[in-house]
Each structure stands twice: as C-alpha cells, then as structure tokens.
Amino acid sequence: MSSIFETMRFTALEIIRMRVFHVLIAGxxxxxxxxxxxxxxxxxxxxxxxxxxxxxxxxxxxxVYILFIAVTLLGKDISxxxxxxxxxxPLSRFSYLTGxxxxxxFGLFLLMLVVMLTSEASLLLMFNPDGENGRNALPWYTGLSxxxxxxxxxxxxxxxxxxxxxxxxxxxxxxxxxVAILLISWVVPPxxxxxxxxxxxxxxxxxxxxLIETIGMILPRLNGGNIGLALAxxxxxxxxxxxxxxxxxAAYAFVMFGLAQLVFSRRDL
Amino acid sequence: xxxxxxxxxxxxxxxxxxxLNGVSISLNPNEITGLFGTNGAGKSTLIKCMMxxxxxxxxxxxxxxxxxxxxxxxxxPELIQLPESISALQLxxxxxxLKQSDPNLAEESLTEVGLDSAFWNKPxxxxxxxxxxxxxxxxxLAGNPSWLVLDEPMSGLxxxxxxxxxxxxxxxxxxxxxxxxxxxxxxxLVRLCDRILIMAAGEVRENFIVEKHSMEEAEHLESRLEDWxxxxxxxxxxx
Numbered sequence: 405m406s407s408i409f410e411t412m413r414f415t416a417l418e419i420i421r422m423r424v425f426h427v428l429i430a431g432x433x434x435x436x437x438x439x440x441x442x443x444x445x446x447x448x449x450x451x452x453x454x455x456x457x458x459x460x461x462x463x464x465x466x467x468v469y470i471l472f473i474a475v476t477l478l479g480k481d482i483s484x485x486x487x488x489x490x491x492x493x494p495l496s497r498f499s500y501l502t503g504x505x506x507x508x509x510f511g512l513f514l515l516m517l518v519v520m521l522t523s524e525a526s527l528l529l530m531f532n533p534d535g536e537n538g539r540n541a542l543p544w545y546t547g548l549s550x551x552x553x554x555x556x557x558x559x560x561x562x563x564x565x566x567x568x569x570x571x572x573x574x575x576x577x578x579x580x581x582x583v584a585i586l587l588i589s590w591v592v593p594p595x596x597x598x599x600x601x602x603x604x605x606x607x608x609x610x611x612x613x614x615l616i617e618t619i620g621m622i623l624p625r626l627n628g629g630n631i632g633l634a635l636a637x638x639x640x641x642x643x644x645x646x647x648x649x650x651x652x653x654a655a656y657a658f659v660m661f662g663l664a665q666l667v668f669s670r671r672d673l
Numbered sequence: 674x675x676x677x678x679x680x681x682x683x684x685x686x687x688x689x690x691x692x693l694n695g696v697s698i699s700l701n702p703n704e705i706t707g708l709f710g711t712n713g714a715g716k717s718t719l720i721k722c723m724m725x726x727x728x729x730x731x732x733x734x735x736x737x738x739x740x741x742x743x744x745x746x747x748x749x750p751e752l753i754q755l756p757e758s759i760s761a762l763q764l765x766x767x768x769x770x771l772k773q774s775d776p777n778l779a780e781e782s783l784t785e786v787g788l789d790s791a792f793w794n795k796p797x798x799x800x801x802x803x804x805x806x807x808x809x810x811x812x813x814l815a816g817n818p819s820w821l822v823l824d825e826p827m828s829g830l831x832x833x834x835x836x837x838x839x840x841x842x843x844x845x846x847x848x849x850x851x852x853x854x855x856x857x858x859x860x861x862l863v864r865l866c867d868r869i870l871i872m873a874a875g876e877v878r879e880n881f882i883v884e885k886h887s888m889e890e891a892e893h894l895e896s897r898l899e900d901w902x903x904x905x906x907x908x909x910x911x912x
Contacts, residue, residue: 406770406773407771410767410770410771411771414759414763414767417759417763418756418758418759421758421759421796422758480754484754485750485752485754486754486755486756488724488726488748488750488754489748489750489753489754489755489809489812490768490771491724491725491726492724492746492747492748492813492822493725493745493746494745494771494772494773495771670728672726672727672728673721673726673727
C-alpha cells in the first residue's frame with residue numbers, strides 16, 4: 405500500500421512540475437473570463453450561457469489533460485522504458501500502475517478543483533440573486549457541480565486511456581488510439597441516445613434496437629446524457645438519473661482499470 | 674543477507690530469433706560477476722528476464738532469499754531514460770521511499786556518484802548524458818540494495834567518472850552487496866570482476882575467472898570472444 409501511495413505522490417509531483425499542467429491551470433483561470441465575454445453577447449439567460457461555456461471549457465481542459473499529460477506520461481514510461489528504473493523489486497507492476505493511475509487522477513482533480521473554484525467565484529460575483537439579471541434559476545452550487553461532474557466523467561476515460569497505453573506499442577500509437585476513444589466517446593453516445601428515443605425505435609426491428617443499445621453500453625457517455633444540460637440550466641434532476649450515471653461510469657472505469665492491470669502484468673516491457 | 678540467483682535453461686525467442694538459448698548460470702553474491710559479449714549476444718535480454726521486465730519461454734529463475742518480501746535490487750537499465758520534469762534529488766528520494774529507506778539519504782547517494790550539487794534541484798531535462806547516467810546509478814545504489822544489476826553502467830561517463838564508479842562498486846561489494854554487471858568495456862570488467870561470463874549467440878560460452886585483473890587478461894578475454902564469434906552458428910539461433 406505504501407508503494408502505491410508513494411508512486412501516486414511521485415506521479416502527482418511530476419504532473420505539477422510539467423509546463424503543460426501550468427498552461428492548463430492558467431486556462432482554468434481564464435475560463436470564467438472567456439465565459440463572461442461570450443455570455444455578454446446574449447441578451448437573455450446570460451447566467452445559463454455562462455454556465456454552458458464553463459462546462460464546455462471544463463470538458464475541453466479535462467480532455468486536453470488526458471491527451472497531453474496522461475498519455476504523454478504513461479506513453480513515455482512504457483515506450484521510452486522509463487518504467488524499467490522503477491520496476492525492480494520491491495515494486496510490483498500492480499502497485500506501479502495503480503499508483504500512476506491514482507496520481508493522474510489526483511492531477512485531474514487539482515485541475516478541476518481550480519475550475520470549480522474559479523467558476524463558482526465568477527458566477528457568485530457576476531450574478532447577484534436579487535439583481536436585475538438574477539441567476540436564471542441556477543442554484544448556488546452550479547460552478548462546483550459542473551466541474552465535479554466533469555471530473556467524475558473523465559475518470560472512466562482516463563481508465564480507458566490507461567488500458568490503451570498498457571496495450572499499445574509506441575507513443576504515436578497510444579496518442580492515435582486515445583484521440584480516437586475521446587472522439588468516439590464524445591460523438592457516438594448522443595447519436596445512440598437519439599436513436600433510442602421511442603419515435604425512432606418503433607421504426608426499427610428489435611435486433612437493430614438491441615444492437616444500438618449494446619453499442620451504447622460499450623462507450624462511456626461523456627456528455628452525461630441530459631445531466632450536464634440539466635446542471636448548466638438549473639433543471640431538476642432525479643436521484644435515479646444521477647445514481648445510474650455514477651454507477652455506469654464507476655463500473656466502466658473499474659472494468660477498464662482491471663483490463664489494464666491484466667495487460668500490463670503480462671506484456672514485455 | 675546474501676542471496677543466490679539460480680537461472681536454469683532460460684530460453685527467450687523474439688519472433689524467429691532465439692535471444693537466449695538455454696542459459697543456465699548461478700550467481701554468487703560473494704563475487705562480482707561480469708557479462709561480456711557482442712551486440713545481440715543476449716546480455717540485456719538475460720538481465721531483463723532476471724528483473725521480470727520480459728517473460729521467457731522456457732526455464733526458471735530462482736532467487737534464494739531469507740526474506741523475499743524485503744529483497745531490494747538496485748537496477749540500472751541499458752540506455753537509461755529518466756522522468757524529465759523532476760530533479761535528481763526528488764527522484765532519489767522517491768527511490769528511497771519505495772525501498773522504505775530514509776529519504777534524507779538522497780544527498781548522500783548523489784554525493785557518492787559524484788553528481789554536481791548545483792544540479793541536484795534542477796529538472797533532469799537540463800542534465801547531460803553523463804549526469805543522467807550518474808543519477809540512474811544513484812537511484813540503483815540508493816537504499817543499500819542486496820544486489821546490484823547494472824547494464825552498461827559506464828555508458829556516457831568520462832575516464833575519471835568510470836574510475837570513480839569502479840571504486841564505488843568495489844566499495845559496495847565489500848559492504849556485502851552482490852553485483853552483476855554487463856559492459857562492452859573489457860578493461861573495466863577485468864579490473865572490477867572476479868568472474869566474467871562470455872555470451873555469444875544467446876548462450877553462455879565460457880566462464881572466465883579473473884585472477885590478476887591485468888591488461889593481459891583483458892586482451893585474452895577479447896581474443897576468446899573473437900574465437901566464439903568466428904564459429905558463426907546461425908542455424909542454432911534461428912528457428
């Protein structure tokens with residue numbers, strides 16, 4: 405356990421000292437300003453527009469973190485054989501990969517924490533609930549929940565990238581497959597969701613409907629179905645919707661992480 | 674706490690080429706063992722098998738230890754690559770924590786390998802090749818490992834640096850640390866080792882006992898390797 409914690413600590417230290425991470429943190433500070441500029445182009449529902457820009461920005465930052473920090477760090481570790489240095493006894497492969505994953509999660513959490521705080525601060529400062537614009541029915545915790553929600557969703561994507569990096573043979577291959585899974589996770593689930601609406605499914609045979617549902621289960625739903633939209637617009641959310649979404653992502657992350665451990669324990673380094 | 678390595682009939686195949694063809698050796702911590710051979714002889718593959726970095730097709734590796742869970746092996750890989758964003762001091766402290774040793778001994782390790790203290794807190798991306806090699810060596814030496822497995826430890830070091838490392842390894846051996854060293858630099862091997870294993874075409878061809886640690890022995894060793902290389906037995910290594 406101590407070796408996992410130590411590897412996590414070291415990974416977090418590596419990430420914090422990376423220039424890309426500094427740029428992302430700067431981006432997290434600039435995000436509310438961008439949201440403010442963009443939202444002022446509109447006449448109505450300014451707070452909602454701002455929340456929309458904030459959640460989009462948080463997702464972009466999280467995706468960039470995964471591509472430019474997680475893939476680069478794991479890719480160099482494996483393809484440039486940096487991991488050889490650490491994998492001498494007493495450190496096991498399991499502890500090493502678990503520590504790396506937890507360290508990367510911690511880095512993502514730090515980034516999202518900055519996004520949370522800056523988003524919440526900007527919403528609080530700009531929109532007085534009793535003022536002329538009000539907060540357009542946005543609750544006080546909108547900024548916190550948007551970034552927290554984005555962080556949680558990206559855990560499953562990070563686990564998928566971990567699997568790719570343990571399986572692929574070079575940094576270029578890892579990047580290509582990671583970009584592919586990122587794009588697919590963004591693009592395909594909304595289409596699948598649309599295809600699952602009762603109006604459309606009634607026109608398909610049962611086999612096609614089942615196939616569409618199966619494809620939908622394979623990919624993590626990064627857009628979060630309607631949850632992201634509901635959060636950004638202050639719509640009510642049912643407990644079952646949130647619980648199902650959380651369980652879905654946790655299960656996905658768990659399966660990807662388990663597969664990554666299995667592949668990493670067997671591959672030649 | 675001395676430990677023995679027993680390698681029995683190790684076979685490793687890359688696609689169609691046998692990198693190791695039935696290697697059986699016994700490593701005794703009381704002596705410094707050298708691995709010598711041409712490029713592609715199977716030295717690094719053998720070391721990677723020992724460090725569990727690659728799997729092998731046949732054979733077995735036994736590491737006889739009184740307390741296997743506390744076994745610490747200092748390993749220096751060939752063509753060392755280090756994390757770029759952190760400093761040498763942070764890296765060595767990490768290594769010491771992994772080995773459950775006192776992280777405050779990091780300065781001692783870096784001094785021991787002769788890394789300029791002005792660079793201890795600078796990112797590794799600013800280091801020269803020789804400085805990276807010294808940092809890697811400090812990582813391997815940190816925490817008093819019971820065995821040192823070093824793949825080309827002199828790579829990138831100048832003549833003074835090589836001499837310093839040789840003295841350092843001799844000192845560590847006197848402090849009851851087993852050493853396996855792989856190198857292409859014959860005089861260094863002869864000066865340091867008690868026994869040198871000549872590898873050619875994936876097999877250990879000769880067990881050379883170093884007695885005088887002299888230049889004559891180094892020349893003799895080179896001539897023996899040439900003899901083995903002249904045999905040219907591609908049928909035996911290609912399946």
